[in-house]
Amino acid sequence: MRLALAQIDVEGGQVAANRERAADAIAAAADRGADVVALPEIFNVGYFAFETYQRNAEPLSGPTLSRVSDLAAEHDVGVLAGSIVEDLEATSADDPDADPPAEEGLANTSVFFDRDGRRQAVYRKHHLFGYESAETELLVPGESLGLAEFDGATVGMTTCYDLRFPELYRSIAEAGATLVFVPSAWPYPRVEHWQVLSRARAIENQFFLATVNGAGSFDDATLLGRSTVFDPWGTTLASTDDEPDLVVTDIDVDRVEGVREEFPAWHDRRR
Known part of the structure; x- marks a missing residue:
């Protein structure tokens, strides 16, 4: 499986300009033979643009995710739409099967689309960031895991600050995930946290982990980029710096079970 991380x-x-960058990245990834493309956290609005959340919130059927769905089908790739600001009330009205965590409010929501543009999984960020952030004031946390089957892999979804809560990743691993994406808007100066926590989640769960961060600056934050793919040993397979880039690498999800058999920490757990 070829992964592409769109560090746009x-x-x-x-919103319009960010959508076009995402569309260009998906097309470029498809040209490089990607099977699945991942976009960053709140890639259409910008995570730190808190004052614009309400007016730019959309349901799952809104223009941003509809465009991503069309792009997935057009380019024959799976796409993790990193996340958007979801209008839960509008989603409930449009799509009773979407199972939002609340009847109203906003959520930080990622969606996984298959090669036909069909929605396969929805994940609403569990852990909302409160440190120098308005996320906890503006958003509703998610309640369920986001898991999708794609090209022989069970794909798990988490978001940014979730990296600091290992119990979530253990739950995802126990649910069968062999590849986990972490769309993020991780800022300077916490470079070491970004790198160490990501590698630790891969090592302790013995699965592939792909972090896709954004690039760019806001009034009071600059995203540090460094989107990276880790293998089940925690080895870096591909990475980049803090500039816009497309990180592309091949993985073999069958290695997950091989690593767990070779070094049986996963099987030696005491619950």
Whole structure:
């Protein structure tokens, strides 16, 4: 399976321009033979553009995810739409089967689309960031895991601050995930946290983990980029710096069970 992490430049509140960057990245990834493309956290609005959340919130059937669905089908790739600001009330009205965590409010929501553009999984960020952030004031946390089957892999979904809560990743691993994506808007100066926590989640669960961060600056934050793919040993397979980039690498999800058999920490757990 070939992964592509679309580390695009995200401008605060510039939804149309950000959508076009995402569309260009998906097309470029498909040209490089990608099977699945991942986009960053709140790639259309910009994570730190808190004052624009309400007016740019959309249901799952809204223009951003509809465009991503069309792009997945057009290019024959799976796409993890990193996340958007979801209008839960509008989603409930449009799609009773979407199972939002609340009847109203906003959520930080990722969606996985298959090669036909069909929605396979929805994940609403569990752990909302409160440190120098308005996320906890503006959003509703998710309640369920996001898991999708794609090209022989069970794909798990988490978001940014979730990296600091290992119990979530253990739950995802126990649910069968062999590849987990972490779309993010991780800022400077916490470079070491970004790198160490990501590698630790891969090592302790013995699965592939792909972090896709944004690039660009907001009024009071600059995203540090460094989107990376880790294998089940925690080895870096591909990475980049803090500039816009497309990180592409091949993985073999069958290695997960091989690593767990070779070094049986997964099987030696005491619950």
